[in-house]
Amino acid sequence: MENRDNSRRTLLKGGSAWFGLTVLRMAGPERILGQQDAEVIPWLDEPPPNPVPQITGNLLRWETLDSRLTPADKFFYVQHYGIPDGLNDSTWHVDLHGLVARPRSLTIADLKARDHHEVEYTLECSGNNGIDGGFFIGGIGNARWGGTRLAPLLESAGILDQGTEVVFWGADGGREIIRDNTGVVSGGRTGVVEPDTGGSQDLTVTETFARSMSMREAMGRDNLLCYEMNGQSLPREHGFPVRLIAPGWYGVANVKWLTRIEVIDHRFAGKFMARDYVTVREEQRNGQTVWTFTTVGRARLKSAPAKVTRQQNRYMVHGAAWGAPIASVQVQVDDGPWMEATLDDPPETRRSRGYTWRLWRLNWDQPSSAVHTIRSRAIDIDGNVQPTRDDATFASRRTFWEANAQIARTVRIP
Ligand SMILES: Nc1nc2c(c(=O)[nH]1)N[C@H]1C(S)=C(S)[C@@H](COP(=O)(O)O)O[C@H]1N2
Numbered sequence: 001m002e003n004r005d006n007s008r009r010t011l012l013k014g015g016s017a018w019f020g021l022t023v024l025r026m027a028g029p030e031r032i033l034g035q036q037d038a039e040v041i042p043w044l045d046e047p048p049p050n051p052v053p054q055i056t057g058n059l060l061r062w063e064t065l066d067s068r069l070t071p072a073d074k075f076f077y078v079q080h081y082g083i084p085d086g087l088n089d090s091t092w093h094v095d096l097h098g099l100v101a102r103p104r105s106l107t108i109a110d111l112k113a114r115d116h117h118e119v120e121y122t123l124e125c126s127g128n129n130g131i132d133g134g135f136f137i138g139g140i141g142n143a144r145w146g147g148t149r150l151a152p153l154l155e156s157a158g159i160l161d162q163g164t165e166v167v168f169w170g171a172d173g174g175r176e177i178i179r180d181n182t183g184v185v186s187g188g189r190t191g192v193v194e195p196d197t198g199g200s201q202d203l204t205v206t207e208t209f210a211r212s213m214s215m216r217e218a219m220g221r222d223n224l225l226c227y228e229m230n231g232q233s234l235p236r237e238h239g240f241p242v243r244l245i246a247p248g249w250y251g252v253a254n255v256k257w258l259t260r261i262e263v264i265d266h267r268f269a270g271k272f273m274a275r276d277y278v279t280v281r282e283e284q285r286n287g288q289t290v291w292t293f294t295t296v297g298r299a300r301l302k303s304a305p306a307k308v309t310r311q312q313n314r315y316m317v318h319g320a321a322w323g324a325p326i327a328s329v330q331v332q333v334d335d336g337p338w339m340e341a342t343l344d345d346p347p348e349t350r351r352s353r354g355y356t357w358r359l360w361r362l363n364w365d366q367p368s369s370a371v372h373t374i375r376s377r378a379i380d381i382d383g384n385v386q387p388t389r390d391d392a393t394f395a396s397r398r399t400f401w402e403a404n405a406q407i408a409r410t411v412r413i414p
């Protein structure tokens, strides 16, 4: 994962929990986190209601997290242009074209006839924030995605030498307004483009949802043309009949309702690459302020406390960690010392381990009757630590995307 945070703190390298796991193997994740009879102590800091249910919904209520897989009907969705019409798996096809020797049009039956591959992957929207970021803290879920691998399909089409980038097109789209200087250039006295002088015109375009990857990224061996979620046919809101699944990336890369895969020889600059889902940073370099603009890409190391439970007098903090192969998770109560949480089993397949969240829990010994702050931080197998809000990688952000800072929640212990 190239986009991991730079804060390499080898101090915590290879946290002991990674090796201590075998001890826990006997209990499945449900047993560990389920505790169905335990009482959930509500957070004091509940997010406000979702103001944009047409764009996103079914957001995870963290307090309900009790198994590693999120059922499809509880899985959050994001749809910038609604669910497209005409979804029909008998007529649907995905075109693979552009700079390829053998363009192809693949039906669902063609895809299903190819090798079946599954990957468990936690998909988080890059807009998912901490509790201080507004309503959007539940834009995350974990599923077993099934389909066929993208890379061999691309190869079979014969990528031409000049093909450097792959664009994945959805079926959904809408009207977008782009500033255009035609009026200034043709009508202006000087002929010089002068933005924001009132002479510019807006251009209304119809834009289809699309995202691109470099050829190398697209060839990643776990990318799937996905038609199944948790062993069932992909639901409409999650991209039926076919979507891209790009394990290790933020949600936006996973184009739903896929209709076209196009190989091109330039950088694709559609809305969701170049205008929206762009992280803007204000960085200090050698005493100078530099603004940077990057497309939201690979997932980032992150964790969140999910809930506090009580069974008789036994309190527990539960949560999840994801975005990189997790070595350990630590929890801090108020200003106390960081305590090592216990991680649940990793998923069965080796490859899924870095892609899927790890649930964790911590025995909370004898909390006092008071309001407490609970914070977690994840550490990956390379020793990277989930940033605090003050870390430069986080604090330099001027947009809300990729908010992977440590999350603090508050709870009142009676
Ligand atoms: N075609 C299409 N694909 C899309 C989107 C979209 O609006 N249209 N939203 C993206 C975003 S921003 C996210 S976070 C994920 C969400 O996937 P889900 O709805 O299955 O949870 O889908 C991505 N794929």
Ligand SMILES: [Mo]
Residues within 6 Å of the ligand: 078, 124, 125, 126, 127, 251, 252
């Ligand atoms: Mo997203």
